[in-house]
Amino acid sequence: MKILGFHQRKIFGACVMAFVLSLSAGPFSGPGPVYAHIVPPENFHPVAESYRRVTFVLNVNPVRWSLVWRDMDRIAESIIMVSAYAANKFRTDLAALRRNVRQETKGGSVPSSPEKREKRRRAVFSIATRTVASLIISHLQKVGSSESQNSVKVHLSVGRKIFRAFADTLPYLDPKEWKRMQIAWLEAFSNIGTPGVMGVGARPMNVQQIRARTAPITAYLSKFLVRFQAGPARRLAPRPIGSPTYVKMAKIPWSLPPGSNINKQLPRPRQLLGMAERGANEGDTGLIALGDMAFDSSEIFGEPARSLGINCNVCHNKGVTNPGFFILGLSRLKGGMDVSTNFFAPHANNGIFDHFDIPDNRGIRFTAPYGRNGRTASLREFVRNVIVLEFNGPEPDPMLVDGIVAYMNEFEFVPNPLLNSDGTLSPKKVGAIVRRGEKIFKRKFPQMMGGMSCASCHIPSDHFLDRKRHNIGSAKGFASGSFDGAYDTPTLLSAKFSAPYFHDGQLPTLRAVNDWFNRRFKLGLSKREMSDLTAYVEAIAGGVEPYETTLNTLEAELEEFKFFLSTYEFLKEKGKKELIAITLKTVATELQAHKWDLQNPKHMPILNKMELLIREAVELHRNGKTKEVDAKIAIYRGLYRKNVEVLR
Numbered sequence: 001m002k003i004l005g006f007h008q009r010k011i012f013g014a015c016v017m018a019f020v021l022s023l024s025a026g027p028f029s030g031p032g033p034v035y036a037h038i039v040p041p042e043n044f045h046p047v048a049e050s051y052r053r054v055t056f057v058l059n060v061n062p063v064r065w066s067l068v069w070r071d072m073d074r075i076a077e078s079i080i081m082v083s084a085y086a087a088n089k090f091r092t093d094l095a096a097l098r099r100n101v102r103q104e105t106k107g108g109s110v111p112s113s114p115e116k117r118e119k120r121r122r123a124v125f126s127i128a129t130r131t132v133a134s135l136i137i138s139h140l141q142k143v144g145s146s147e148s149q150n151s152v153k154v155h156l157s158v159g160r161k162i163f164r165a166f167a168d169t170l171p172y173l174d175p176k177e178w179k180r181m182q183i184a185w186l187e188a189f190s191n192i193g194t195p196g197v198m199g200v201g202a203r204p205m206n207v208q209q210i211r212a213r214t215a216p217i218t219a220y221l222s223k224f225l226v227r228f229q230a231g232p233a234r235r236l237a238p239r240p241i242g243s244p245t246y247v248k249m250a251k252i253p254w255s256l257p258p259g260s261n262i263n264k265q266l267p268r269p270r271q272l273l274g275m276a277e278r279g280a281n282e283g284d285t286g287l288i289a290l291g292d293m294a295f296d297s298s299e300i301f302g303e304p305a306r307s308l309g310i311n312c313n314v315c316h317n318k319g320v321t322n323p324g325f326f327i328l329g330l331s332r333l334k335g336g337m338d339v340s341t342n343f344f345a346p347h348a349n350n351g352i353f354d355h356f357d358i359p360d361n362r363g364i365r366f367t368a369p370y371g372r373n374g375r376t377a378s379l380r381e382f383v384r385n386v387i388v389l390e391f392n393g394p395e396p397d398p399m400l401v402d403g404i405v406a407y408m409n410e411f412e413f414v415p416n417p418l419l420n421s422d423g424t425l426s427p428k429k430v431g432a433i434v435r436r437g438e439k440i441f442k443r444k445f446p447q448m449m450g451g452m453s454c455a456s457c458h459i460p461s462d463h464f465l466d467r468k469r470h471n472i473g474s475a476k477g478f479a480s481g482s483f484d485g486a487y488d489t490p491t492l493l494s495a496k497f498s499a500p501y502f503h504d505g506q507l508p509t510l511r512a513v514n515d516w517f518n519r520r521f522k523l524g525l526s527k528r529e530m531s532d533l534t535a536y537v538e539a540i541a542g543g544v545e546p547y548e549t550t551l552n553t554l555e556a557e558l559e560e561f562k563f564f565l566s567t568y569e570f571l572k573e574k575g576k577k578e579l580i581a582i583t584l585k586t587v588a589t590e591l592q593a594h595k596w597d598l599q600n601p602k603h604m605p606i607l608n609k610m611e612l613l614i615r616e617a618v619e620l621h622r623n624g625k626t627k628e629v630d631a632k633i634a635i636y637r638g639l640y641r642k643n644v645e646v647l648r
Contacts (some may be wrong), residue, residue: 041258045161047257050074051132052165056257057329058125059236062353063117064329065101068124070093073082075131082138090131097124101308122230129238133225136162137218144211152205153192156214160185163217168187170317171235172252176245181217188213254343259328262310264317267495267547271318272362272412282563286570287399288511290579291407293564294400295319297586302392309589310391312404319361319411322499331355333505345392359490360498363413367491372503374469374488380405397579398481413493414464414543423460423540430539437536440529448521454533457489464540473520474502495541510537554597555648561587562640568633570627581621584629588614599648606643609634 044052050071057067065361072094080087084212101120139159143152165187171178191213193205224240233237240246256262276282282289294300295312303437305311315322323335332355339356342349356372369375370382383404387393418429425438449456449470458464469486478487487503501507507516511534518525525533564587571580588611594605617632 030610044164044258045158046167047075047132047135047162048167050375051128052168052255052259053259053328054128055125055169055236055534059343060120060329061349062351063121064353067329069098072124072128075128075135079131079135082135082142086134086138090127094128097127122236124229125236126230129228129230130226133221133228133238137221137226140214143214144207149193149205152207152210156188156192156210159214160189163587166238168255169252170240172247172250173237174240174243174246177240177243178222181220184216194381247420248537252353253307256308257328259326261324261326261334262308262314262320262322264314264325266551267322267549268553269318269320270545271320272414272550273407273410274412275410276511277412285406285565286567287403287406288410288585289402289403289563290400290555290567290571291405292560293567293583293586294404295407296560296564296590297364297582297583298589299585300387300393300396300400302345302394305393307392312386315358316361319408321358321360323499325358328537332499333357336505339390345388345390347392348389357500357503360494361408362411362494362498363463363491364411365409367465368467369488372487374486379408383408397576399574399576400579400582414497414546416493416540416543418542419541420529423462423464425536425539433532433535435536436529437532437534437539440525440533441536445521445523448517448523454517458492460540465489472517474506474516475504492537492541494543496538496543496547497546510534510541513537552597552599554594554599557590557594557597558640558644558647561590562637564590565633565637577621581618584614585616588618603643605648606639606647610639613639 054068054071054075057064057071076087076091076094076240076329079090097120101124136159139155142155143159163181164411182434188210191206191209195202220240220243224242227236229237230236231241233239235252237252243575273282273288275285275288278564282292291446295316298306298311300311301310313319315325321335325331325336326334327337328341329362330341330343332353336355336357338351338354339345340348340352359372364370364379368379369377370379376382380401384396384401387396387401405594418426418434420426425434427435441458442454444451444453449472457466457468457470459466466489469488471483471486474487475484477483486610495501496510498509499508501510501513507513511530513533514537517523518530564583567583571583591607591611595604598604598607613632613636617629617636620632
């Protein structure tokens with residue numbers, strides 16, 4: 001799924017907010033999820049925001065304690081505005097926990113024993129939950145002790161906003177009580193009163209009624225969360241175990257913590273598929289079209305990626321990169337994350353925090369081996385590992401993997417007219433600065449890896465790579481003298497458009513990369529030489545038209561959905577019922593997301609009809625009604641052909 005335009009996101013955000021309010025009655029069981037990455041970020045009270053982040057980070061293995069302490073400090077700052085005594089006690093308790101965690105960790109992130117890690121993790125979560133519950137009660141008590149309408153309104157509003165700290169868990173853990181408390185909040189606000197308009201319709205504030213309406217909220221929090229202690233459940237959540245309506249076997253859907261961003265950039269990278277650039281139609285290439293669909297599909301992954309709407313295209317937007325991608329607790333920097341924690345695929349957790357930058361997949365058929373550390377020789381094996389070992393998906397159908405590989409093998413580099421076919425510069429197309437930089441690039445330095453040059457690893461005639469791994473010192477090994485810091489040589493082709501750089505994205509620009517090598521290996525290059533070298537690298541890493549020229553994506557998306565559906569007859573002939581189901585679900589989900597990019601709202605009924613047809617086809621396919629599915633798809637195709645000129 002791709003990002004909506006700004007105007008469309010505003011419209012969609014208003015619709016989503018109305019929808020979110022309906023969740024107060026309990027979990028939603030409608031036709032499909034609303035994906036986080038097409039919804040503008042919510043604004044939380046700092047306490048609610050910090051609590052949600054702390055909860056998320058504490059549920060990730062390994063725990064990034066520095067993030068936990070940062071948000072716990074923010075909670076303390078909010079407490080002091082209500083009670084200096086409570087704030088001091090919170091800080092004292094927190095300091096003791098912090099000392100214990102520091103003593104029991106190695107390197108600041110990996111606990112010395114699972115038992116101690118679990119004990120501290122639960123202790124920190126318990127104090128966070130108790131504190132947030134107590135803070136809500138404090139604001140409600142101040143409502144009861146005040147006669148000032150403005151003061152009552154402020155404390156009631158703040159209490160309600162902090163209460164949203166539990167809005168992603170309590171509706172599932174105790175839906176009956178959650179609904180009752182939501183009604184209590186609404187009734188309390190309805191008694192604040194109003195000055196009316198020009199003296200007409202004025203209603204006085206009823207403090208007694210506000211106190212009565214908020215009493216159930218205070219009672220619930222006091223009884224079940226103010227003395228909260230995290231139980232044995234692996235996933236930490238504010239479980240009101242003593243509540244008679246507590247749902248012990250509740251499944252709490254995962255949500256990303258505040259501060260995360262899985263939107264894709266606009267303008268989008270220009271995708272260049274070799275077969276399409278040569279004049280072929282993707283609708284005639286069954287396997288490639290299948291791979292294109294799967295690349296955009298969350299259905300091939302397991303939970304929680306599927307419900308969060310994460311697919312290959314979220315990270316590799318149009319097959320390239322997503323420089324703004326960030327999930328707090330999983331990412332150190334924008335543009336990457338650790339895919340080997342317990343969050344997406346618990347069975348494949350390696351127990352360490354190793355953030356990797358999202359690689360550019362342009363020209364991927366030329367760039368084996370795969371993975372930042374070159375751990376996989378085969379692209380097919382690598383794709384399978386991403387599905388199963390990184391995003392918890394089921395073992396994929398071999399045809400699905402073949403399709404993804406066939407699709408990715410069509411990814412081309414951005415054309416660069418400055419380069420000849422052997423990777424050398426075209427002298428007539430570049431200036432003296434770039435030519436001087438080329439000489440530095442090819443110069444051998446005795447102090448660099450035994451007399452190597454930049455071109456020793458980035459071989460111009462072989463797509464500026466050598467298909468080897470080198471330990472250049474960009475990563476700290478597990479011990480002094482260890483040999484685990486070697487990473488695969490990346491190509492420089494199209495690299496100008498895939499910042500940041502290095503395996504972990506630690507360097508923001510190509511100039512920063514050159515500066516790093518100059519310092520690391522004491523090359524002694526002057527400022528002028530560094531400028532020349534950077535000019536050369538940027539020349540070979542550049543290209544023409546790297547981005548799309550429009551921010552409106554609906555027209556292109558609908559054409560892509562046509563390609564997705566072109567696989568239907570092919571898959572039916574092969575007897576691939578599960579792949580048909582994935583295709584239909586993916587098209588329905590994509591339509592739901594992208595119809596909000598429509599420029600002329602009067603045509604929205606057409607898109608709604610198209611989405612309904614595919615959703616109906618999903619149900620019919622599930623029930624084995626092939627002829628009816630055929631009919632729905634035929635109607636969809638006809639509706640699209642008839643209206644293609646206005647659906648933009």
